[in-house]
Amino acid sequence: MENLVAVNTAFVNVTYNGYNGNLEGNINYDASSDEIKNWVKEALRTGTIPGIPAQTEVDLTDFTIDKFAADGNLPARIFCRPKATFG
Amino acid sequence: MSLEAGVLLSVTEEPIYWHVPNNRSSSALPDSRELWNKIWENKDKVLGFAHSHPLGIICPSQEDITTFSAIEIAIGKRLLWPILTKEVITYWQWNGPAKFNYHQIYISFSNKKWIYMLYNVSYSYRFLFAGLPPL
Numbered sequence: 724m725e726n727l728v729a730v731n732t733a734f735v736n737v738t739y740n741g742y743n744g745n746l747e748g749n750i751n752y753d754a755s756s757d758e759i760k761n762w763v764k765e766a767l768r769t770g771t772i773p774g775i776p777a778q779t780e781v782d783l784t785d786f787t788i789d790k791f792a793a794d795g796n797l798p799a800r801i802f803c804r805p806k807a808t809f810g
Numbered sequence: 811m812s813l814e815a816g817v818l819l820s821v822t823e824e825p826i827y828w829h830v831p832n833n834r835s836s837s838a839l840p841d842s843r844e845l846w847n848k849i850w851e852n853k854d855k856v857l858g859f860a861h862s863h864p865l866g867i868i869c870p871s872q873e874d875i876t877t878f879s880a881i882e883i884a885i886g887k888r889l890l891w892p893i894l895t896k897e898v899i900t901y902w903q904w905n906g907p908a909k910f911n912y913h914q915i916y917i918s919f920s921n922k923k924w925i926y927m928l929y930n931v932s933y934s935y936r937f938l939f940a941g942l943p944p945l
């Protein structure tokens with residue numbers, strides 16, 4: 724069956740508390756940074772990211788969302804990482 | 811012209827990565843995915859990240875402190891955060907209890923070469939020829 728709405732999806736890679744893993748399933752590439760952070764936060768709390776044990780306290784306040792569109796053989800991908808800005 | 815710069819340090823007091831992006835200014839090192847990747851790749855051997863403050867402020871800025879905290883949360887360990895001005899180098903570390911409670915600590919490195927190199931990439935080239943200042 725043909726999809727009525729084409730959704731541009733991406734995988735999400737997360738680094739937290741010394742662990743790194745990908746969110747299970749892809750998400751909408753066009754989701755806002757706040758939406759993505761909320762999904763990541765929930766996944767970290769519940770321990771549903773393979774490779775990252777459940778986290779009792781999750782703080783993504785100063786994390787940033789990097790988005791990379793699909794390019795050649797590489798799929799669209801999103802990274803949730805700490806900011807690295809110095810003043 | 812003085813420009814901010816940084817260096818990622820190993821637990822053996824050796825530079826791991828020099829951070830001198832093209833978009834740096836005298837008051838900022840803009841967000842850098844490349845820097846973050848270097849920190850993550852070296853998380854098992856990183857001691858900290860030193861950066862310069864060409865405007866002379868010896869304390870970390872609010873931008874610095876929120877970055878210190880975010881990076882430590884991501885890698886799951888505390889780091890050392892040296893800040894180098896033209897006159898002095900200070901060392902900062904979290905000692906709590908609140909999230910942003912970073913305080914100055916007093917330590918000495920046996921290997922000071924990276925301090926001089928950070929000085930040179932941060933401040934006017936003339937210091938390369940005029941001799942290094944006391945640190």
